[in-house]
Amino acid sequence: MASPSTAVRVSPRRHRAAPVPATRFDKRLAEILTHATEVFCKKGYEGASMRDLSRASGMSLAGLYYYFESKERLLFLIQKHTFTTIVQRLKARLEGVNDPEQQIRIFILNHLEYFLANQSAMKVLSHEAEALKDDFASEVAAIKREYYRICVSLLDELKSNRGLQFSTRIAVLSLFGMMNWIYTWHNSRVDADAGQLAREMSDIFLCGVRMGGKGRR
């Protein structure tokens, strides 16, 4: 009977890059995810109740459980989709670019553009990074590690290309800090757009690592 209550429910396998494979189920689930993202963003994962999600998505409390088996899996779906998308876009943008500095600028631009275009989802990704447990946690951690590694390899390349000296780990994590902290302060009525922000952050970061402490006073 393909009981959906087990919630292993998965949309019919899509052959290749499906043009119109979005089933009714998938579309409704996507709507719920969108509404849930806003609620998690505003109240936090722990602070948001299933009744809040029910209200936001206009579906009954019990009805939600037809689409996912637990609140935790809902957060997982949001985080996985968001992270997967940003990595995928990055890879597409990096293709054909060979200069390490240009690659890093693209990395920063891609991150900030996606961040500002999907502020709620990215805040949920950044701020609720410790909320998932066990298998959910490790699956998201794997994507995060891949994303981190890409940035490390770009910076390592820059380092050897120009004979620079700095700690890649600290540089990468400082860069992520600069970028991810945005969710705590960005105000679209005051602050510049992603392109401008990416340029300013890239300038600070790249000039910083290029000098690598030379010219200290």
Place this chain on the structure above:
Amino acid sequence: MASPSTAVRVSPRRHRAAPVPATRFDKRLAEILTHATEVFCKKGYEGASMRDLSRASGMSLAGLYYYFESKERLLFLIQKHTFTTIVQRLKARLEGVNDPEQQIRIFILNHLEYFLANQSAMKVLSHEAEALKDDFASEVAAIKREYYRICVSLLDELKSNRGLQFSTRIAVLSLFGMMNWIYTWHNSRVDADAGQLAREMSDIFLCGVRMGGKGRR
């Protein structure tokens, strides 16, 4: 009858920089705050229950309410004490230093030293910034604004002293991002100490803003 159940209970006014004004009440409260900080750090403010706090501090659930009137006020006390202390230490350290660049290096060092020496408290301060409401929220926000303004004025001074051009707001917030993000990655068994981290972050940041986008490719 000075009913303590109203929890407006405040330690006897201390004249000047009190040497031994710490009453029994104050000491016990401080212990509870320390334990609560660890619990909030590990499980998050919403995720931590009063029963968790009771277990961690070795005091009964009801007994806790003799020391503070609500869970929210407990978080407030932690945040206010932590923030007040870091601002106070900064002011002391900045005294007598006039060179803007040196001042910024001190700002960064002070922040990171305190951050690593009080990781749990600083994580609770950074990560639960939106958890408080109304008066609690605005009182902490006032301290945060003061801290932010100090950093802005240091950077503005550097800018005019050296005729630089960059957005102070973005520079300051990028710097806070670099520094505060630490709570998501710092591992004391792997990473350098505060002095070394402060040097590396200062180098990246200061060289970055000194160039101000000049030397872009």
Place this chain on the structure above:
DNA sequence: CGCTAATTCGAACGTTCGTTCGAATCTAGT
């Protein structure tokens, strides 16, 4: 239409939440 499967819902489950209250215990000054 009539039938089946997909979707939605009201109502309730047992648990845990933050908080309260009155009684019990402890501490310090006499």
Place this chain on the structure above:
DNA sequence: ACTAGATTCGAACGAACGTTCGAATTAGCG
């Protein structure tokens, strides 16, 4: 030792939590 105030506690409160279940409703197809 006595007492008054400070401190602690067991037990309970109503509310809200995540989740379940069987019945009701809807959609798609012959």
